Amino acid sequence: xxxxxxxxxxxxxxxxxxxxxxxxxxxxxxxxxxxxxxxxxxxxxxxxxxxxxxxxxxxxxxxxxxxxxxxxxxxxxxxxxxxxxxxxxxxxxxxxxxxxxxxxxxxxxxxxxxxxxxxxxxxxxxxxxxxxxxxxxxxxxxxxxxxxxxxxx
Numbered sequence: 001x002x003x004x005x006x007x008x009x010x011x012x013x014x015x016x017x018x019x020x021x022x023x024x025x026x027x028x029x030x031x032x033x034x035x036x037x038x039x040x041x042x043x044x045x046x047x048x049x050x051x052x053x054x055x056x057x058x059x060x061x062x063x064x065x066x067x068x069x070x071x072x073x074x075x076x077x078x079x080x081x082x083x084x085x086x087x088x089x090x091x092x093x094x095x096x097x098x099x100x101x102x103x104x105x106x107x108x109x110x111x112x113x114x115x116x117x118x119x120x121x122x123x124x125x126x127x128x129x130x131x132x133x134x135x136x137x138x139x140x141x142x143x144x145x146x147x148x149x150x151x152x153x
Contacts, residue, residue, distance in 0.1 A: 001153075002153065003058075003059060003111065003153045004152050005065075007053035007149050008051055008052065008148045009049070009141055009146070010047050010148060011050075011142060011144065011146075012046075012144060013027050013031060013045065013047070014028060014045045015044035016044055028045070052136075052137045052140075052141075055129065056115075057113075058126035058129070059109045059111060059114040059115055060102075060109065061126060062111075064088055064091070065151070068080065068084060073109075075151055075152055077148050077150050078148065078150070082138065085138060085147065086138070088130065088134060089135065091105055091106050096131070099124065102127075106127070108123070112153065
């Protein structure tokens with residue numbers, strides 16, 4: 001039990017007959033085969049969703065994502081842009097460089113099984129992990145990638 005946090009990357013894959021990208025068409029056909037579907041009549045397309053980052057009880061990071069959605073915290077899906085990810089990464093970097101600014105930059109959030117609310121070594125590890133994961137996500141995502149954040153607790 002506890003706060004489990006996921007960042008998903010979503011990619012569009014088209015299977016339109018006029019698609020000139022044979023790699024994308026082949027991928028779409030592979031998805032159809034995997035799903036056991038012969039064809040998709042109305043809109044030959046799919047979205048692939050892949051978990052690209054995971055945090056456990058990093059409640060300051062969770063609060064930041066929830067604040068993107070007006071502060072609502074109902075385990076909802078939250079749309080995240082690349083610019084949002086860059087902002088979060090940069091905030092985490094600033095906390096690593098100036099730990100005294102942690103409470104005003106990325107404050108912790110209380111919650112049932114949300115982990116520690118202290119600005120201690122665990123908090124700093126969450127910040128380092130956040131920078132590392134977001135750098136990896138940004139380096140490996142495509143031009144048209146969408147991102148969704150979702151937590152469960």
